[in-house]
Amino acid sequence: MTENKNLSTQKWYASWFDSPFYHILYKDRDYNEAQHFMDNLTSYLNLPEEAKILDLACGKGRHSIYLNSLGYNVTGADLSENSIAEASKAANETLHFKVHDMRDTCKEKYDAIFNLFTSFGYFENDADNLTTLKAIHNSLTETGFACIDFMNVDYVIANLVPEEVKTVENIDFHIKRYVKQNHIYKEIRFTAEGEDYHFTEKVQALRLTDFEQMMEEAGIYLLDIFGNYKLQKFFKNESERLIMIFK
Ligand SMILES: C[S@@+](CC[C@H](N)C(=O)[O-])C[C@H]1O[C@@H](n2cnc3c(N)ncnc32)[C@H](O)[C@@H]1O
Structure with missing residues (x-):
């Protein structure tokens, strides 16, 4: 569990994603890849120019900001107040950001x-996954589409790097990855400004069959499945991503 002192009573995803160290560790996120993906996704969906898009769990808004530059009316929503504060610096009349829990319609x-x-x-309780899917479904217009871009669990497990040290801004992040009780864990330990930190990312190992089952329960129609950001076919063992389009 997350050990960050006064944040220790919060869920790990609320404290770690809101921490400045999360943004330091992942500061080199690939903006080009994100933009190519958004180009491919919006043209595949054939979204009209004035379309309203919700980037749900937007982080600091890298996809939202680019989608808005393409002309769409975009709202970025995330649980992390710090990420939303940072993203909001880019807000304009057609680009808004808000603190929001993805379980809420x-x-x-x-x-x-x-x-x-x-x-x-990320949730402790499986029912929250279904609640989130239903909230997404209920927040779509009649003709709207949704996309979940998840890791491909089989590919990730086959290629898991058990241990590595990543140095970013003079901080040595000691990272351990492992699979336990159907979750993929990433433990991150480091020392910064004389303090020792230990965070744990924990993501449920959800496969296509799990999503299909939840979607059926939520009354959601799965339209298409892709295996990478070029929107090529999904292969269970080889694809890096599991990208699901539904309505
Ligand atoms: C792996 S990051 C991805 C961020 C962003 N989509 C990107 O690609 O840069 C996951 C994000 O989910 C957000 N998150 C976690 N739980 C959430 C919840 N219950 N509701 C909304 N956002 C949540 C975190 O704060 C974090 O920004």
Whole structure:
């Protein structure tokens, strides 16, 4: 569990994703790849120019900001107040950011809802996954589409690097990865400004069959499945991503 002192009573995903160290460790996130993916996804969905898009679990808004630059009316939503504060620096009349829990249905309806870069499967309680899917479904317009971009668990497990040290901004992040009780764990230990930290990322090892089952239960129609950001076919053992399009 997350050990960050006064944050220790929060869920790990609320404290770690809100911590400045999370943003330091992942500061080199691939913006080009994110933009190519958004180009491919929006043209595949054939979204009209004035479409309203919700980037659900937007982090600091790398996808939201790019989607808005393409002309879409975009809302980025995330549980992390710090990420939303940072993303909000880029806000404008057609780009908004808000603190929001993905389990909650939105007041507004969207033409497209994107949940990108493995922003699903964090909850302790399985029922919350279903609640999130239903909230996405209920926040779509009649003709709207949603996309969940999740890791491909079989590929990730086959290629798991058990231990590594990543040095970013003079901090040595000691990372351990392992699979336990159907979750993929990433333990991150480091020392910064004389303090020792230990965070644990924990994501449920959800496979296509798990999503299919939940979607059926939520009354969601799965339209298409892709295996990478070029939107090529999904192969269970070889694809890096599990990208699901539904309505
Ligand atoms: C792996 S990051 C991805 C961020 C962003 N989509 C990107 O690609 O840069 C996962 C994000 O999910 C957010 N998150 C976790 N639990 C959430 C929840 N219950 N509701 C909304 N956002 C949540 C975290 O704060 C974090 O920003």
